[in-house]
Amino acid sequence: MTTISVIIGSTREGRFSEKPARWIFEQIQKREGVKAQLLDLRDFPLPFFDQPVPPAMPGRAPYENEVVKKWTAEIAQSDGFVFVTPEYNYGPSAVLKNSIDWVYPEWNRKATAFVSYGGAAGARSVQQLREIAVELQLAPVRSAVHIPAATLWAHFQGGDVEAGLAEQEAQAGVMIDDLLWWAKALKTARS
Structure with a gap:
């Protein structure tokens, strides 16, 4: 069994990210053996x-914070990840970046993909996250889902977000194929 975690990368009140996260989660759930x-x-x-030392420091003591x-x-x-990320000021949210920074060896040699929204459909936040992923020894897949602004605005205007997400199903399928x-x-290689 391959475990894929979909990470909701925003904590804002009234956030949009829950909708594409649940949507991509449902797409992944349809796959066998996942x-x-x-x-x-x-x-x-x-x-x-x-912390005084980074998570990548060999031999560092385990962190004591229970949430961490x-x-x-x-x-x-988890064997792989889908980061559902907004784009704030050309990059991912601070809360998402912070959640990434707390961990190191647990990310190593696993696959990751991205679902994004916001300015330029979140492409700039994904670009930054790809570079961060490489530093964490994650393997970012080429395919991603970039949600158009019209779908994001539908969320804020009470429109049909599901219809906008459904238009992304073919691209989501390609991304999920690559991710899996x-x-x-990588799971085989790690074992």
């Missing part, structure tokens, strides 16, 4: 990273 789970950053109120332990355990048991191929290959 366990999909939603990780909502609201459920992991991580403090801003302030819970978050790290979820990342450790890499997640399974």
Whole structure:
């Protein structure tokens, strides 16, 4: 069984990210041999990273914060990830970046994909996250889902978000195919 975690990368009140996260989660759940789970950053109120040594430091003591332990355990048991990310000022949200920064070895040698929205359909936040992923030894797949502004505005105007997301199903299928191929290959390699 391959475990894919969909990470909801915004904690804002009235956020849009829940809708595409649940949508991509449902698309992943349709696949055989895959366990999909939603990780909502609201459920992991991580403090801003302030430790004296980084998570990548060999031999560092385990962190004592209970939320950090819970978050790290979820990342450790996952084989791949879909980051659902807004774009704020050309980049991902601070809460998403902070959640990434708390973890290191648990990310290593796993696959990741991206669903984005916001300015330029979130492409600039995805570009930054791809570079961060490489530093964490994650393998970002080429395919991504960039949600058009019209679907985002439908959320704020009470429109039909589901119809806008449905228009992205073909691209989501390609992305999920790529993610699962890499997640399974890397899981085999890790074992």
